[in-house]
Amino acid sequence: MAAPLPKRIIKETERLQNEPVPGISALPHDDNARYFDVMVEGPGGSCYEGGVFNLELFLPDDYPMTAPKIRFLTRIYHPNIDRLGRICLDVLKNNWSPALQIRTILLSIQALLGAPNPEDPLNEAVAKQWKENQAEAIKTAREWTALYATAKK
Amino acid sequence: MSRDETLSEKSTAVGLAPYEDARALVRLIQCTQCSRPLRQPVTLPCGNAVCRACLPDFHERANISYPDVPARRRGVMCPFPDCGREHPASDCGVDVILSKALDSIAGIMAEHTMSASMITTIMEEIRLDDTEALDADSEKPKINKRPWSRLVATYDIAAKGQLPYECDINYIHSTSTSDTGRAMDAAVLQEILDSMHREVDCQICYNVLLDPVTTFCGHTLCRKCMARAVDHSLHCPMCRRSLAIPPVLSRHPSNCTLINLLNAMYPETMTSRAEAVATEETGGEGELNTPLFVCTLGFPHQPTLLRVFEPRYRLMIRRCLESNREFGMLMYNRYGEPQGDLGPVHFYHYGTMLYVTNAQPFPDGTSLVETQGAYRFRVKAHDVLDGYSIGSVERVEDVSLAEEERLEAEETALPPAEEGDVAGHIDRMSTQELLELGQDFVRRMQGRSAIWLRQRVLDIYGQPPDDAALFPYWFASVLPISDEEKYKLLPTRTVRERLKITASWIRRIESQRW
Ligand SMILES: [Zn+2]
Ligand SMILES: [Zn+2]
Numbered sequence A: 001m002a003a004p005l006p007k008r009i010i011k012e013t014e015r016l017q018n019e020p021v022p023g024i025s026a027l028p029h030d031d032n033a034r035y036f037d038v039m040v041e042g043p044g045g046s047c048y049e050g051g052v053f054n055l056e057l058f059l060p061d062d063y064p065m066t067a068p069k070i071r072f073l074t075r076i077y078h079p080n081i082d083r084l085g086r087i088c089l090d091v092l093k094n095n096w097s098p099a100l101q102i103r104t105i106l107l108s109i110q111a112l113l114g115a116p117n118p119e120d121p122l123n124e125a126v127a128k129q130w131k132e133n134q135a136e137a138i139k140t141a142r143e144w145t146a147l148y149a150t151a152k153k
Numbered sequence B: 001m002s003r004d005e006t007l008s009e010k011s012t013a014v015g016l017a018p019y020e021d022a023r024a025l026v027r028l029i030q031c032t033q034c035s036r037p038l039r040q041p042v043t044l045p046c047g048n049a050v051c052r053a054c055l056p057d058f059h060e061r062a063n064i065s066y067p068d069v070p071a072r073r074r075g076v077m078c079p080f081p082d083c084g085r086e087h088p089a090s091d092c093g094v095d096v097i098l099s100k101a102l103d104s105i106a107g108i109m110a111e112h113t114m115s116a117s118m119i120t121t122i123m124e125e126i127r128l129d130d131t132e133a134l135d136a137d138s139e140k141p142k143i144n145k146r147p148w149s150r151l152v153a154t155y156d157i158a159a160k161g162q163l164p165y166e167c168d169i170n171y172i173h174s175t176s177t178s179d180t181g182r183a184m185d186a187a188v189l190q191e192i193l194d195s196m197h198r199e200v201d202c203q204i205c206y207n208v209l210l211d212p213v214t215t216f217c218g219h220t221l222c223r224k225c226m227a228r229a230v231d232h233s234l235h236c237p238m239c240r241r242s243l244a245i246p247p248v249l250s251r252h253p254s255n256c257t258l259i260n261l262l263n264a265m266y267p268e269t270m271t272s273r274a275e276a277v278a279t280e281e282t283g284g285e286g287e288l289n290t291p292l293f294v295c296t297l298g299f300p301h302q303p304t305l306l307r308v309f310e311p312r313y314r315l316m317i318r319r320c321l322e323s324n325r326e327f328g329m330l331m332y333n334r335y336g337e338p339q340g341d342l343g344p345v346h347f348y349h350y351g352t353m354l355y356v357t358n359a360q361p362f363p364d365g366t367s368l369v370e371t372q373g374a375y376r377f378r379v380k381a382h383d384v385l386d387g388y389s390i391g392s393v394e395r396v397e398d399v400s401l402a403e404e405e406r407l408e409a410e411e412t413a414l415p416p417a418e419e420g421d422v423a424g425h426i427d428r429m430s431t432q433e434l435l436e437l438g439q440d441f442v443r444r445m446q447g448r449s450a451i452w453l454r455q456r457v458l459d460i461y462g463q464p465p466d467d468a469a470l471f472p473y474w475f476a477s478v479l480p481i482s483d484e485e486k487y488k489l490l491p492t493r494t495v496r497e498r499l500k501i502t503a504s505w506i507r508r509i510e511s512q513r514w
């Protein structure tokens, strides 16, 4: 027997559908309203441009007191995202605030794609490459985007 | 109502009608100091709001050494006579939500006053204080005339500074029918409600603010949402400034301007919201309404001391304190043993209801919770609420005294047990002998200065009780054996059964099989 879904999650879900953010979508599963299939487009002008990245997002029991759990399902070459798709983003950890929401988190992730931060790496190898040979790193990121993140229709 | 007391959520909100109560509605947003609609309102720590510009001058505060922050060294004397305290300058931030709500209202009113309507409202000022009428100027009551419906006209004279806060208005009949005026005012109010609606939603629960409290930085949340937020982080969820609220949140006054405004404007929403929260907190009617703490073993009539640090359990304890102060204590099922109909759940399904006698919060957010065991129960169903377990439980009670006696008579009349049959021997002992066996054991152990019977332990649990029904609970509380073994007392239905369990422990200890 499941506890009723908090009003907050219902409203957030409604607003995500009714006032969508360009380049971002999040759809809850029919059988689990706390589990979302997320799609984020690589920002224009970045080495992820043209890519469509799939993520999974889960709202834990005490959401919004704790941050959503979120990870990339699509492979991505990025210094702040590891091989398991985990994301190093302050607002998902210490800087989470219950006044943030799914929408703002996804926007932050999209912004992270536009501004990789090799100084605070989660993926050491990628971060090293990024610092030592940025041109090469960006080229790899473009190749991975074309390889793994081009929309399959 | 005293402004110091926090407003009850259970009260039913009484709405104000835009036409009949136009004067009262406008007063809700008037500054008590300048009588104009509040501009850049500051909600003070006492819950009263005043225009930022209407705050008295700041002065240096005397005898303040902690916390030593520049903004706390200066203060203002509260202009509200029912408060009259000194508020630190740092606590006088502009109230963000109230500002936005007032801006919405001002915007709509401005649109309506751009052009004349078909209605004229004539307002005669009623001074409450008779002595003022003796002034030369005010021999005749002041008359104001505006080419708009009542609500707009009343707001306008307030905005022009022509409506003192305390004054009432006698609306003098004008050319239009009252029905037309009523309809127009209803439309104006509806516009305001629609535009204010999103502003007055709580940023955490996304519902309209219930019992709002405002931080020194001017941010507002429902009291319960604020309490949950500070359980997790001592920073304002909106601006991340460090908050000093937590230890006194329960006494932090509500934002009375917002409460009065919301109750007057959204009476149905506010009433149903208060009811919904009340139901939510108890988890529905008679069903999954018992908060459960899966932690340790507790016994009836025995104290259990807990250090609570996880936010979810702090929330649970706080809700307990606000309701009947009881929660169910369950032991963790570390070996995953099946628990009746529930299967191998993470707790043992028999537990003890604990009553919170004292909860001492510490500045770091943890608390020391003192409890007293009330009664035993069994979990029939369980779920999760905001991260902690809740359940529907049934009490576990002893059989009647008549049945207890019958059982004793039956067992003591059995033919003698064989030599070496310890359990059989215990079965045949009278209830009184079983109790004496325990008491005697305790005396002998005290004679040998057993560690588990030191004064410090007795200070907490008291001397062994004479009541045979309770002795085993006391004994289990002090005896250093495994919790899984002690747990056997919880499902028992007779005094004898419990005493036989304690007797078996004693025999095992004596034969040094432990
Ligand atoms: Zn003022
Ligand atoms: Zn005050």
Ligand SMILES: [Zn+2]
Pocket: B202, B203, B204, B205, B206, B207, B209, B210, B221, B222, B225
């Ligand atoms: Zn709230």
Ligand SMILES: [Zn+2]
Pocket: B215, B217, B218, B219, B236, B237, B238, B239, B240, B241
């Ligand atoms: Zn703030």
